[in-house]
Amino acid sequence: MARYIRHACGFCALLLAALLVNAARVQVVESGVYDGNPANRRATIARYGQPRGDILVGDEPVTGSTDTGEQLRYERAYKDGPLYAPVTGFSSQRYGTTFLEHAGDGVLSGTDPMLSVLPLWNDLTRRPSRAGNVVTTLNRAAQEAAYRGLAGRKGAVAAIEPATGRILALVSSPSYDPGQLSGNGEAVTSAWERLNHDPEKPMLNRAVRQTYPPGSTFKVVTAAAALDAGVVTDLDERTDSPDPYRLPGTVTRLTNEADGCRDTSLRDAFEWSCNTVFAKLGVDVGARDMVGTAQAFGFNDAGLRIPFAVAPSTFDPHLDRAQLALSSIGQYNTRATPLQMAMVAAAVANGGQLRSPYLVERTTRHSGETVAGSGMHPVRQVMNPSTATRLKELMTDVVREGTGTRAAIPGALVGGKTGTAQHGVGNSGVPYAWFVSWAQADGTLEPRVAVAVVVEDASADRGEISGGGDAAPIARDVMRAVLGL
Amino acid sequence: MTKAGTTLAAAQAPAPVVRLPRRRGIELALIVLAVLLSVYGYCAVGLARTGTVPPGAAGYGAGLGVLALAAHLAVRLRAPYADPLPLPIGVLLNGIGLVLIYRLDLETPGDRAAPAQLVWSTLGAGLFIVVVLVLRDHRVLQRYAYVCVAAALGLLALPILFPAVNGARIWIRLAGFSIQPGEFAKVLLAVFYAAYLAANRNALAYTGRRLWRLQFPTGRVLGPIVTIWLLSVGVLVLERDLGTSLLFFGLFVVLLYVATGRTGWIAVGLLLAVLGAWAVGRFEPHVGGRIEDWLHPFHTIDAGIGPNQLSQSLFAFAAGGVLGTGLGLGHSVLIGFAVKSDFILATAGEELGLAGLAAIVLLYALLVERGFRAGLALREPFGRLLAVGLAALLALQVFVIAGGVSGLIPLTGMAMPFLAQGGSSVVTNWAIVALLIRVSDSARSQYDGREAP
Numbered sequence: 001m002a003r004y005i006r007h008a009c010g011f012c013a014l015l016l017a018a019l020l021v022n023a024a025r026v027q028v029v030e031s032g033v034y035d036g037n038p039a040n041r042r043a044t045i046a047r048y049g050q051p052r053g054d055i056l057v058g059d060e061p062v063t064g065s066t067d068t069g070e071q072l073r074y075e076r077a078y079k080d081g082p083l084y085a086p087v088t089g090f091s092s093q094r095y096g097t098t099f100l101e102h103a104g105d106g107v108l109s110g111t112d113p114m115l116s117v118l119p120l121w122n123d124l125t126r127r128p129s130r131a132g133n134v135v136t137t138l139n140r141a142a143q144e145a146a147y148r149g150l151a152g153r154k155g156a157v158a159a160i161e162p163a164t165g166r167i168l169a170l171v172s173s174p175s176y177d178p179g180q181l182s183g184n185g186e187a188v189t190s191a192w193e194r195l196n197h198d199p200e201k202p203m204l205n206r207a208v209r210q211t212y213p214p215g216s217t218f219k220v221v222t223a224a225a226a227l228d229a230g231v232v233t234d235l236d237e238r239t240d241s242p243d244p245y246r247l248p249g250t251v252t253r254l255t256n257e258a259d260g261c262r263d264t265s266l267r268d269a270f271e272w273s274c275n276t277v278f279a280k281l282g283v284d285v286g287a288r289d290m291v292g293t294a295q296a297f298g299f300n301d302a303g304l305r306i307p308f309a310v311a312p313s314t315f316d317p318h319l320d321r322a323q324l325a326l327s328s329i330g331q332y333n334t335r336a337t338p339l340q341m342a343m344v345a346a347a348v349a350n351g352g353q354l355r356s357p358y359l360v361e362r363t364t365r366h367s368g369e370t371v372a373g374s375g376m377h378p379v380r381q382v383m384n385p386s387t388a389t390r391l392k393e394l395m396t397d398v399v400r401e402g403t404g405t406r407a408a409i410p411g412a413l414v415g416g417k418t419g420t421a422q423h424g425v426g427n428s429g430v431p432y433a434w435f436v437s438w439a440q441a442d443g444t445l446e447p448r449v450a451v452a453v454v455v456e457d458a459s460a461d462r463g464e465i466s467g468g469g470d471a472a473p474i475a476r477d478v479m480r481a482v483l484g485l
Numbered sequence: 486m487t488k489a490g491t492t493l494a495a496a497q498a499p500a501p502v503v504r505l506p507r508r509r510g511i512e513l514a515l516i517v518l519a520v521l522l523s524v525y526g527y528c529a530v531g532l533a534r535t536g537t538v539p540p541g542a543a544g545y546g547a548g549l550g551v552l553a554l555a556a557h558l559a560v561r562l563r564a565p566y567a568d569p570l571p572l573p574i575g576v577l578l579n580g581i582g583l584v585l586i587y588r589l590d591l592e593t594p595g596d597r598a599a600p601a602q603l604v605w606s607t608l609g610a611g612l613f614i615v616v617v618l619v620l621r622d623h624r625v626l627q628r629y630a631y632v633c634v635a636a637a638l639g640l641l642a643l644p645i646l647f648p649a650v651n652g653a654r655i656w657i658r659l660a661g662f663s664i665q666p667g668e669f670a671k672v673l674l675a676v677f678y679a680a681y682l683a684a685n686r687n688a689l690a691y692t693g694r695r696l697w698r699l700q701f702p703t704g705r706v707l708g709p710i711v712t713i714w715l716l717s718v719g720v721l722v723l724e725r726d727l728g729t730s731l732l733f734f735g736l737f738v739v740l741l742y743v744a745t746g747r748t749g750w751i752a753v754g755l756l757l758a759v760l761g762a763w764a765v766g767r768f769e770p771h772v773g774g775r776i777e778d779w780l781h782p783f784h785t786i787d788a789g790i791g792p793n794q795l796s797q798s799l800f801a802f803a804a805g806g807v808l809g810t811g812l813g814l815g816h817s818v819l820i821g822f823a824v825k826s827d828f829i830l831a832t833a834g835e836e837l838g839l840a841g842l843a844a845i846v847l848l849y850a851l852l853v854e855r856g857f858r859a860g861l862a863l864r865e866p867f868g869r870l871l872a873v874g875l876a877a878l879l880a881l882q883v884f885v886i887a888g889g890v891s892g893l894i895p896l897t898g899m900a901m902p903f904l905a906q907g908g909s910s911v912v913t914n915w916a917i918v919a920l921l922i923r924v925s926d927s928a929r930s931q932y933d934g935r936e937a938p
Contacts, residue, residue, distance in 0.1 A: 002861055004743040005873055009857035011739070012880035016850045019884060020843055022893040026802045027839040034803030039786040039796065042804050042816050071816075 041071075046128060048072040048093060053108040053131035053366070055088050055100055057138045063088060072184060076101075081177035083147050086156075086170050086205040087136060087359065089308075090178035094188055099205065100359065101178075103307040104134040107363045107371065114371045130366040137166035137361045137374075141481035142449070146171040149474030154456035156206035158339040159478050162346035162438060162450050165355030165377045167306060169451075169478055170339070172210075176202035208310045211335035212454055215421030216273045216467070217434045218330030220344050220391060221315075223270060225293035226281045227387040235267040235390055245276035248321035254279055257420075270394040271402035273418060275329050282328020283321050290328060291317045296382040297354065298343050299336070306339075306359045313340035330421060341436045341452035348395065348415070349438035349447035352388035354380045395437070404435065407472040411485050413440045413447075416475065418467030430457050435471035439479035449482040451475045505932060508569040509561050515573035516557055520550045523580025526812055530588045533813030545587075548603060549580050552610040559614040563621070564926035568859060571925070574852045575613075575918040578903035579606050579911065581845070584812070585832050586906050589825050592818035598825050598906045605908035609915030616919035623923045627867045630680030634713055637673035640666035641720045655726045667729050668900070668909035672916055674713075675736060675878055679870035681710050682744035686866060690745040710737075727765065727772055728889075728897030732881050734758060739877045740870055772895075779895040794820055794828065798890045801831040809838025825906040827898045828890050846887070849902070853880045856921050862928035872924045875917050 026034070034040065051074045054061035062084045064077035076091040078084070089099025097105050106112035110131035113119060139159075146157035150173035159169035180191035195203050204210055226232045232239070243262040244253040254275055261274035269277035282290055291300075294315035298304065302312040316323070316333035326332035336344075339357065347354040356377045363371045383391075395415030398404040404416040419434030433455040440447040453471040524546035531539030539545075553576040560567050583606065587599040620626075626633070643666050647657045656663045682689070688706040714737050722730060738754030741747075766776045777784060778795045785793045792800065801817040804810060815835035820828045834842050856876025860869045882902055889896035900910035902917075 001743060001746070001866065001869060004746045005857055005860050005869065008739050008743050008873055008877060009854065012853050012857070012877060012884075013850065015880055015884040015888075016846055016853070018893065019846055019887050019891070022888065022891050023802065023834065023839055023842050023846075026799060026891055027805055027834065027842070028807060031803035031806055034800050037783065037786070037792075037796075037800065039783070039792040040800045040804075041819055042800065045816055 044093075045071060045073075047109055047111075048074050050074065050110060050128060050131060052076060052091065053104075053110065053133045055084075055104070055108070056133055056135045057084065057140050057143070060140070061133070066182075068183065076179065076182040078177060078179040078182075081179045082175035083143060083171070084138075085175045085178050085203075086172040086207050087138060088178060090181045092178075092181040092188065092192075093184040095181055095192060099308050100134055100136070103305075104360065104363065107132040107134060112363075112371070115365055117365075132366060132371055133364045133368075135361045135364060136359055137161075137168065138170070138359070139168040139482055141484075142169040142478045143171060145169075145477040145481040146453075146474060147173065147175075149453075149477050150455065154200065154206070155454050155471075156210065156338040157451065157453050157474060157478060158207045158337075158342040159449055159451045159482065160339075160342045160346045160355075160357050161482075162350035162447050163355065165346075165357045166361070167339075167357050167359045168449060168482055170207045170359070172204065172206040174200050174202045206454070206456075207338045208306070208308075209337070211311055211313055211337050211340075212432050212434075212456075213421040214330040214334060214336040214341055215419035215432065215434055216275075216278075216330060217341055217344070217417050217419035217436045217452070218328070218334055218336070219270060219273065219278045219419075220348060220395070220417050220436065221294055221297055221299075222278050222282050222285070222290070222328045223266065223394065224297075224348070224383045224387055224391055225285045225290050226266070227390060228293065228383050229285050229289045231281060231284050232266050234265075235394065236265045238263050238265055239269065239277055239281070241269075241274075241277045241280045243274075243276045245279055245325070247279070247325050248283060250322045252322070254325070267394060267397060270417075271397050273403055278329050279325035283325050285328075287317070287319055287324050290324065291315060293383070296380060297347060298340055304356070306357055310339055311337055313337050330419060338452045338454050341434070341454075342450050345395075345415075345417075345436040345438045345452060346450035347382040348388055348391045349440070349450050350388075351385045351446075352381060352383040354382045356380075392438075399437070403468040404437070404472050406468055407435065407437050407476045407479075409439060409476055409480055409483070409485055411442050412479070412483055413442065414438070414476070414479065415447075416472065418472065420467055432456055433470040434467045435475045437472075437475045437479065439483055441483045441485065449479050451478050453478075505566060505929060507565050509557075509565065512560065512569035512572055513557055515569065516553045516576055517550075519573045519577035519580060520546060520553055522577060523549055523584055526581060526584040527587065529811070530584060530591070530813040533811055534591055545583070545603075548607075549576070549583070552576075552607060556610050556613050556617075559617040560922060563617050564922050566926045566930040567922040568855050568925035568929070570855050571852055571918050571921045574848050574855075575903060575915065578845070578848055579609075579915075581833070582829065582901075582904035582906075582911075585829055585836075585904065586825050588813055588836070589818060589829075589832060591813070601908065602906055602911065605911045606915075608908070609912040612912055613915040613919040613922075616916060617922055620919075620923055623868055623871060623920065623927060624865070626676050626871070627680045627683070630677050633673040633680075634677040637670040637677065638713075638716055638720070640670045640673070641724075644724055645720070649725075655724050655729070663908075665900075665907065665909040667724075667726060668907075668913040669916075671729070671732070671736075671878055672875070672913055672920070674733060675740075675874035676871060677713065678710070678737060678740045679867055679874050682740055683866035683870050685710075686744040689741075690747065722765070725769075725771055726898075728885055728899040731758070731885060731897060732878070732899070734761075735881045736874060736878055739881075740874050743873050744866070744870060766895075775895045775897070779892065782892060792819075794823060795890070795892065795896055797821065798828050798831040799892055801828075802834040802891055805835040805838040805842075807839045809834075809836050809841055812836050823898070826900060827886065827896075827905065829901050829905045830887050830890050833904070834891070845904070846883070849879065849883045852876075852918075852921075853883075855925065859921060859925035859928045863924060864931065868924050868927060872921065872928075875920055879914075879917065 051065035055063045065074040066077045072093050089101045091097045091101040110129045115129040115132050146169045157171040244255045256275050258272040299313045299315040304310040313336040323332050327334045362373045399407050399414045399416045403418040407416045416437030421432040436452045438447040438450040453474045455470045528538050590597045590599050644655050685706050741750045765772050782796045797820040817832040817835045853876045856872050860872030863869045886899040888894040900907045902914045
């Protein structure tokens, strides 16, 4: 019998050995396949297993993490959520991430390989790196001033530091609290449903993801093209422009809101926003140069990232002369994001040089060491420096004695341009009020801030809507906040 | 060694009295080590989860230690020659099981299983002590072979009267406790098989007609044991407990082979097993689903329903890798409701890694090997078959359940001996270890004062 007992024992040994071989197969050979299976929740659990890094404005975090004690342990929290939502976006366990939460996710979630000081050691211990932080370029005071200025009305504000391209304010209104979307419970689902079906579209980032007809603010671009192309050489020389202006090849007559636009000088036409003068100027400059200048300012650029993508602003390159005339006063197919119009003002303020805008100053480890700086931001010569100087003069006149007087700041040189953009079928919609501007404190060498403001439903009474009345005061408050005046 | 040899040796010289080393000190040292390892695991869970030593650590260690010491004293008193390994292995496996269940309890605060498991472990150790103290000679059991089989069939049939739980009708619920009588039936059937085969092994091997290369015993000899087997398996199929029916079948074949030495029985057994598995898998949807799970563990994921328990178990094993995530740091709770019972090994695989899993499998292997060794050392067929039967029972059970949760074979619900949550299982396994202690004591004491084998 002993022999058979040995055989039986050997058989049992074989069974147990098979178990170990199979365990080695699952745990070593094929573990990568199992770990990578999307239905395997472990990666998600690990992702939320440590507090998420913070997004900083100045030195202050505008985000936080809440320990829920649940399986997906840390949830995102926001301080002043609605104020910074167009910058932070949301970080939701159920709906993913947007904007800086998305663009900086590697650093914020701790998975960016740059975060670990000793990468090999971390691989060995399998311990995740502590999450890093994203430091923004935002100016808290400017952001607050812009949000307060919009006061819940539909609209957006973008502010840029002209010399660097740093984005100082990025506000969209009405806004929402991204903290409502952080977790994965029932409340999050209903908040998501509600926000998505809200006709006010609170989750739409109007500052960078919505384009508007820029209206008269686009006249800055047209004037730059005209001056650069030499169509106008003297700001005070009479232009040869009729009032009303018959659009070339049509019977449509273009009129003005203001009187005295016939044959007026570029200075006066800019100051009083004469449509007829600028429509004709655009036609005189020609499509090629108009498109060239618009694109130099950043129109038709689908690749702009700050680091999240910015909706491309458009200046249609295939136009007949009538369309070109309308496009040159910011109508027809011309559309711009508020950020794009802030870039227009910034290029003028910066002597014709446009710095590509950016929102992330640097990313840091948890300890505060810099992981990555803001990097090289390309600079582009948009117009001749002399053209920029003359445009600054024109814009200053607008604020000093033209349509933009409400943007004036004591103790600072302010330049601006108003706009009232028609839109809708047959221009039936309530017009958009625009204001683009820059400001330079007295006794300093260069403008510190360029702003664009758009207010979508500026007051109910259509007749009283104007960039100067509704948008200019908001721009003024933002500029004052930046200048500290 | 034969009787004649002994006489010869005695005749040649005054027999030198060779006292066998009893190795009780080694057993005690190993028990202390087993308790310390378990307490360490308990503390490791607490440190990983809360950063502090869990408040119950001292109590847990003391409880486990007292149980183990009491068992050790019983062995010292009544089975002094017993193999020193089975008891410490039982203590260590039971201790690890308690740690794993405690660790999983932290994830399911509403459903704590560790306290009940500790009570059952105490009962199990108590049964161990009773068996070691009361059962002076395992051969007594031979007399009760038919009582055993009657009790076994009764226990197996009992759950038919109770409602099904999770698709299987193998539990009875009494006063808040649920008991799985099939667990106890295992040991009783092993006793019966051993007794019957020991009594009839010659008739089985040498009578009857020869068919091809197989000696078929007469119906009178083969009849009763086949009837018993068919009855038990039939009941289990009714109860949908296919794991246990597979276990009984394997036990039957192994013992038949060891008793008769006919390889043909193994061939017949394998053939029948394959045929039976095919038929059941084909016609029984519950089992068909299990086979589908085994062949395509991720089919529910592909179908968009989400991972099933088996794929979650595989994820857990894979997450453990070679060294594991560390106790308390895995996520095997994702497996779901059976994580503390049938799937407990996945938690070990995730948190202790391949290294820890190998250690656990080697502990089982060692226990099994000690059983076979006791069987080899014994002189009489009943003890031999009993030891082999108990060892094979352990090995088969470990293989079936561990192979199931790690994707080696189709999954059948069964308890991992000592590790899994389940009172009947813990008590039964302590009884098995007690019987192994008893037979190993007999095996080694028969040489005491004589020449060692």
